[in-house]
Structure formats: structure tokens, C-alpha cells
Amino acid sequence: xxxxxxxxxxLTEAVFALGFVLLxxxxxxxxGLALTNTGLGRSRSAAQALLGSLIVAAVAAIVFFVVGAAxxxxxxxxxxxxxxxxxxxxxxxxAPWLLGGLSGAPPYGQLAFLFEFLAVAMAAMIPWxxxxxxxxxxxxxxxxxxxxxxxxxxxxxxxxxxxxLAQLGxxxxxxxxxxxxxGAATVxxxxxFSALVVVWTTGSRKGKFPKExxxxxxxxxxxxxxxxxxxxxxxxxxxxxxxxxxxxLHAPLSALPVVVVxxxxxxxxxxxxxxxxxxxxxxxxxASLCANGWLAGLVASSACAAVVEPLPALFIGIIAGLLTxxxxxxxxLAVSIDDPSGAISxxxxxxxxxxxAVGLFAPRPGQLLAQLVGIAALLGLILPLLYLxxxxxxxxxxxxxxPDGERIGMDLHELGGGAYPEFVLHxxxxxx
Amino acid sequence: MKYAGLLVMPAGFFLSIAALVLFSDxxxxxxxxxxxxxxxxxxxGVSVRxxxxxRGASRS
Numbered sequence: 001x002x003x004x005x006x007x008x009x010x011l012t013e014a015v016f017a018l019g020f021v022l023l024x025x026x027x028x029x030x031x032g033l034a035l036t037n038t039g040l041g042r043s044r045s046a047a048q049a050l051l052g053s054l055i056v057a058a059v060a061a062i063v064f065f066v067v068g069a070a071x072x073x074x075x076x077x078x079x080x081x082x083x084x085x086x087x088x089x090x091x092x093x094x095a096p097w098l099l100g101g102l103s104g105a106p107p108y109g110q111l112a113f114l115f116e117f118l119a120v121a122m123a124a125m126i127p128w129x130x131x132x133x134x135x136x137x138x139x140x141x142x143x144x145x146x147x148x149x150x151x152x153x154x155x156x157x158x159x160x161x162x163x164x165l166a167q168l169g170x171x172x173x174x175x176x177x178x179x180x181x182x183g184a185a186t187v188x189x190x191x192x193f194s195a196l197v198v199v200w201t202t203g204s205r206k207g208k209f210p211k212e213x214x215x216x217x218x219x220x221x222x223x224x225x226x227x228x229x230x231x232x233x234x235x236x237x238x239x240x241x242x243x244x245x246x247x248x249l250h251a252p253l254s255a256l257p258v259v260v261v262x263x264x265x266x267x268x269x270x271x272x273x274x275x276x277x278x279x280x281x282x283x284x285x286x287a288s289l290c291a292n293g294w295l296a297g298l299v300a301s302s303a304c305a306a307v308v309e310p311l312p313a314l315f316i317g318i319i320a321g322l323l324t325x326x327x328x329x330x331x332x333l334a335v336s337i338d339d340p341s342g343a344i345s346x347x348x349x350x351x352x353x354x355x356x357a358v359g360l361f362a363p364r365p366g367q368l369l370a371q372l373v374g375i376a377a378l379l380g381l382i383l384p385l386l387y388l389x390x391x392x393x394x395x396x397x398x399x400x401x402x403p404d405g406e407r408i409g410m411d412l413h414e415l416g417g418g419a420y421p422e423f424v425l426h427x428x429x430x431x432x
Numbered sequence: 433m434k435y436a437g438l439l440v441m442p443a444g445f446f447l448s449i450a451a452l453v454l455f456s457d458x459x460x461x462x463x464x465x466x467x468x469x470x471x472x473x474x475x476x477g478v479s480v481r482x483x484x485x486x487r488g489a490s491r492s
Contacts, residue, residue: 085453336487380445
């Protein structure tokens with residue numbers, strides 16, 4: 001264990017206050033995502049979906065407080081380092097347990113931990129949406145605990161707390177090291193890969209892929225929730241990206257308006273592209289796919305908003321918006337992946353594209369290679385490890401509800417009552 | 433098949449790390465990192481293919 005060589009920057013009181021206010025607004029991104037995921041699921045699982053989002057975020061926060069924060073550490077704090085080929089590889093934090101000494105920590109460190117609390121909650125909510133209509137609450141909690149105890153701390157340390165990815169610039173002359181100020185890798189790629197593994201481990205909803213014919217369409221039950229969730233998410237994301245730029249890039253206050261404009265441009269470009277694609281493809285724009293496109297633009301902006309200029313930000317959003325509806329369709333129809341919230345396309349692919357685009361458009365030489373090394377670590381190490389540990393976890397806490405529970409709906413099965421008790425429920429034609 | 437693909441993916445990661453350690457020249461380093469990513473993409477493709485085969489066998 002060695003103290004890292006990085007020193008925490010000084011924050012003026014004004015910057016600290018602004019960062020704190022931004023982080024108080026950032027939970028709106030979580031609220032938006034929870035509402036969108038609930039709307040994209042079925043009406044008979046709506047209460048379980050929204051309660052699940054809350055409990056998953058709660059478990060993630062508690063486990064991160066108990067275990068994860070110590071492994072995450074902070075830039076300039078104690079950490080575990082090994083040496084290979086004459087270079088230090090800072091791979092794990094070694095902060096005090098239970099956030100010991102937080103109240104006496106420098107302002108930068110306090111805000112950093114607050115940011116990480118929100119980030120871990122967001123990362124845990126993403127796979128919950130993909131398991132909608134069949135993933136048990138207990139399984140969601142177990143997944144959240146695993147993510148916040150093992151995977152998120154590793155990634156957050158590597159990227160934000162002076163870990164080996166952040167030090168690629170210093171140690172290997174690769175640009176400014178791996179850049180991810182808004183959590184495209186630590187939150188969205190981790191969440192998106194977890195969603196893929198949850199879908200692989202849990203399987204598809206009953207009746208989704210019948211023995212004969214195409215997959216059964218199971219549209220979301222409330223487009224208003226979905227679209228209003230997108231608006232809420234925008235507010236949270238603007239604050240989130242601005243706070244990330246302040247904390248992880250030490251951006252000056254004068255740079256924040258551009259970060260906000262870039263976030264907005266990326267989301268707007270993505271929505272316009274998805275709107276056009278679905279209009280051309282289906283004759284009418286598709287509300288849920290447009291929502292997914294909007295979110296994909298926001299996810300891509302998490303990587304790039306604080307790093308690129310406005311025109312590239314718009315371009316990055318447009319590409320994210322073009323990719324999303326096509327991928328949702330390919331994953332469902334060609335690859336037989338049942339992902340009700342579209343998290344794999346939105347968070348995994350949107351995050352991957354955003355991280356890659358930072359390398360393409362950032363002005364520093366070697367930045368693209370730094371971004372590719374980071375992507376290689378996530379794809380080559382984190383994804384297989386996620387599969388292994390989720391596979392083991394599924395042996396201990398069964399992910400999937402029993403068939404009867406899935407038939408009557410997760411609300412009745414797990415909560416004993418529906419989200420809309422006065423509504424008339426119609427026969428489900430998907431159970432053939 | 434899914435497991436084979438997942439086992440191949442870490443090899444791509446270690447190839448990328450080897451590129452950082454072994455080469456200081458940008459060109460071979462970039463080539464090695466791209467090769468590592470290609471190996472990872474291959475592993476992911478095999479895993480997805482394995483998932484498709486499983487789904488085909490257990491359609492409900």
C-alpha cells in the first residue's frame with residue numbers, strides 16, 4: 001500500500017457551493033431513469049419496478065458506504081499499487097472503512113464521495129430496468145450489492161481516484177489518461193454490461209420469443225412516464241456533467257456553460273436522429289425508441305460534454321441516436337435479447353461510443369489510445385468477471401421469479417397489490 | 433460456446449496491457465491495442481452467438 005502521488009486540488013468556497021448544489025440536482029437523473037424504466041415495463045409490474053429502483057439505489061448506497069468507498073479511495077489518498085515494467089499500477093483504493101474521516105476530509109474529497117454515491121446508485125438501477133417483469137426484488141438488491149461492493153469501486157478508483165487508467169497519460173504518455181468525467185464508463189458501461197449479463201442469466205420474459213414466428217411485441221405500459229422521465233433525466237444530467245467536469249477535470253467555472261450546452265446538443269442530436277430513423281422505418285415516430293435515443297445522447301454526453309467542442313458534441317449525439325433504434329431492433333429480432341428498457345443499447349453502446357468519441361475529438365495526441373485501453377479493460381476484464389459473479393450469485397439468490405409469479409405480474413407476486421388497483425386488467429395475449 | 437467467448441475476452445485485455453508495457457513507439461503500441469480489442473470483439477461475438485443458440489433451443 002502506497003500513498004498516491006496526486007495531490008487534491010484546492011476548492012474555493014464558491015466552487016464548493018456550486019458543486020454541492022449541482023450534486024443536489026443530479027438525483028433527478030436517477031428519478032428520470034426510474035420513471036422511464038417503469039413506463040417501459042408492463043402495468044402489472046409497475047409498482048415493483050419503481051419500488052425496485054428505490055430499494056436498489058438504497059442497497060447500493062449502503063453497501064458502498066460499508067465496503068465500496070474504502071476500495072474506491074480518493075485521488076491523493078492511500079491505495080494499493082504494484083510495479084510492472086518499471087511503472088506503478090495503482091489498482092485499488094485503501095481509504096478508511098465506513099467513510100472514516102469524511103467530515104475532516106478536504107472539500108474536494110467530500111464532493112467526490114457524494115458524486116460517487118449518486119453514481120453507484122445509478123449504475124445499480126440500470127440492470128434493474130433490463131430485468132423488468134421477471135427479476136425478483138431480492139435479486140435486484142443482491143446485484144446492487146455486488147456492483148457497489150466490487151465492480152463500481154474498482155472502476156471508480158481506476159478512472160476517478162488516480163488509478164492506473166487515470167495515470168495512462170503520466171505513465172505512458174497517452175493524452176491526459178482515460179477521460180470519463182460524467183461516468184460513461186464507471187456508471188453507464190458498467191450498468192449496460194450488467195444489464196446484458198442479467199438478461200443472459202435471467203432469460204427472456206415468458207412468451208417473448210415463441211416457438212414459431214417473430215418475437216412478441218411487449219410495449220411499455222405508459223409512454224407519459226417514459227417521456228416525462230426523459231425530461232427529468234435531462235435536468236439531472238446537466239447538473240451531473242457539470243459536477244463531473246468540476247470534480248474530475250478541475251474545469252474552471254467559465255467552462256461549465258459549454259459543458260451544459262454540449263450535454264443538451266448531444267441529447268437533442270440523438271433525439272432528432274432517432275425521431276427521423278423511426279419515422280422513416282415505421283412511418284411514424286416511436287415514442288419509446290425516441291426516449292431511448294434521448295437517453296443514449298445523454299449517456300454519450302457523459303463521456304464527452306466536458307472534453308469536446310459543441311459541434312462534435314452534436315455529431316456524437318446524432319450517431320448515438322442513429323445507433324440506438326437500430327441496435328434495439330437487432331438485439332431483439334436477430335440476437336433474441338429481451339431488454340425491456342433498452343439498457344444495453346442506451347447505456348452500454350451509448351457509453352462505448354461516447355468514450356471512443358472522446359478519443360476521436362479530444363485535441364491531445366495519444367488520447368484515442370488511452371480511451372481504447374480503458375474500453376479494453378471494461379470489455380475484456382469487467383464483462384467476463386460480471387458474468388462469472390452474476391452466474392454464481394444466481395445460484396445463491398435466484399434472479400428469476402417463478403412462472404406463476406411472472407404470469408400474475410410482479411406487483412401481485414412480490415407486493416401483494418397492483419400499481420393501478422382500479423384499472424381493469426386485460427387478458428394477456430402473449431401467453432400462448 | 434458462450435463460456436468460450438467469455439474466456440477469450442480477457443486475452444484481448446492482456447494483449448492491450450502488453451502493448452503498453454512492451455512498446456514505447458506509438459505505432460506498434462496502437463496496433464497491439466487494436467488487436468486486443470479485436471480479440472475482445474471476437475470473444476463477445478462468440479458469446480452472443482452462443483446465447484442465440486441457447487435461445488433457439490429453449491424458445492417457449
